[in-house]
Amino acid sequence: xxxxxxxxxxxxxxxxxxxxxxxxxxxxxxxxxxxxxxxxxxxxxxxxxxxxxxxxxxxxxxxxxxxxxxxxxxxxxxxxxxxxxxxxxxxxxxxxxxxxxxxxxxxxxxxxxxxxxxxxxxxxxxxxxxxxxxxxxxxxxxxxxxxxxxxxxxxxxxxxxxxxxxxxxxxxxxxxxxxxxxxxxxxxxxxxxxxxxxxxxxxxxxxxxxxxxxxxxxxxxxxxxxxxxxxxxxxxxxxxxxxxxxxxxxxxxxxxxxxxxxxxxxxxxxxxxxxxxxxxxxxxxxxxxxxxxxxxxxxxxxxxxxxxxxxxxxxxxxxxxxxxxxxxxx
Numbered sequence: 001x002x003x004x005x006x007x008x009x010x011x012x013x014x015x016x017x018x019x020x021x022x023x024x025x026x027x028x029x030x031x032x033x034x035x036x037x038x039x040x041x042x043x044x045x046x047x048x049x050x051x052x053x054x055x056x057x058x059x060x061x062x063x064x065x066x067x068x069x070x071x072x073x074x075x076x077x078x079x080x081x082x083x084x085x086x087x088x089x090x091x092x093x094x095x096x097x098x099x100x101x102x103x104x105x106x107x108x109x110x111x112x113x114x115x116x117x118x119x120x121x122x123x124x125x126x127x128x129x130x131x132x133x134x135x136x137x138x139x140x141x142x143x144x145x146x147x148x149x150x151x152x153x154x155x156x157x158x159x160x161x162x163x164x165x166x167x168x169x170x171x172x173x174x175x176x177x178x179x180x181x182x183x184x185x186x187x188x189x190x191x192x193x194x195x196x197x198x199x200x201x202x203x204x205x206x207x208x209x210x211x212x213x214x215x216x217x218x219x220x221x222x223x224x225x226x227x228x229x230x231x232x233x234x235x236x237x238x239x240x241x242x243x244x245x246x247x248x249x250x251x252x253x254x255x256x257x258x259x260x261x262x263x264x265x266x267x268x269x270x271x272x273x274x275x276x277x278x279x280x281x282x283x284x285x286x287x288x289x290x291x292x293x294x295x296x297x298x299x300x301x302x303x304x305x306x307x308x309x310x311x312x313x314x315x316x317x318x319x320x321x322x323x324x325x326x327x328x329x330x
Contacts, residue, residue, distance in 0.1 A: 034064070152203060255319050
């Protein structure tokens, strides 16, 4: 097992190098750069304050006049040597400082959302499989398809409208206005807990619906296998049998999806975070891509790729612990 983990960690280095290179190139593919995008924005707003000389000066200052391979090497070498991700053009701050502010909160929200997905989808999925074609099964199936079909940002908009219309309060953000810019305290933590359930429920809707369908299908397949019939014929109680064997095998998708659920919550739900005014990395990535802020966008995508690789490793180890058939293949 240790040899397997060491091999996977060694593979991580060239994988991240390849991902960082591809990411940097893709970000640079659109014509122009941050400054040309900024000039176009100023022109659209009727402000032509950047002269050609000033534009040339800023281009040289940010190194945007260098070839793409020089820009990439400067960025990646600074990350490896000093942990310096560069400076964000949009925010005028170091990328490291921006990530230090938003990444811990984003990871916390993602982990809580993942636990919410598991806590809700597991009992519902087992119930739907054990009570196939019952009224409860049809009800959960209907809401499951609804959760898969409706985008998260639309659920956020509907929830905000209902809250403002009927309760006169806003559900945006993770803190009340009086706690937004103050240091952490017990009162601020309590206010955070009172707000966190809203993005967790919204973020977890699609993942919960998908896991319910997958667990139900897998468990129905396991319940029809010969070993279940043989165990029932020997007099083993149905409930104990189901929990001990078929449910354990059917739970494999819960662990195998860690590798894509966590980075998906961190980077892919940028629109929902924007709607709810959440101070997570999603809006950072969206702003960076729109403004061609290559260092900020590349850093967020690089961290997302790292989380995919680490999440996949955690998934594989969890599957090996859960299912002996997987463990025997190491």
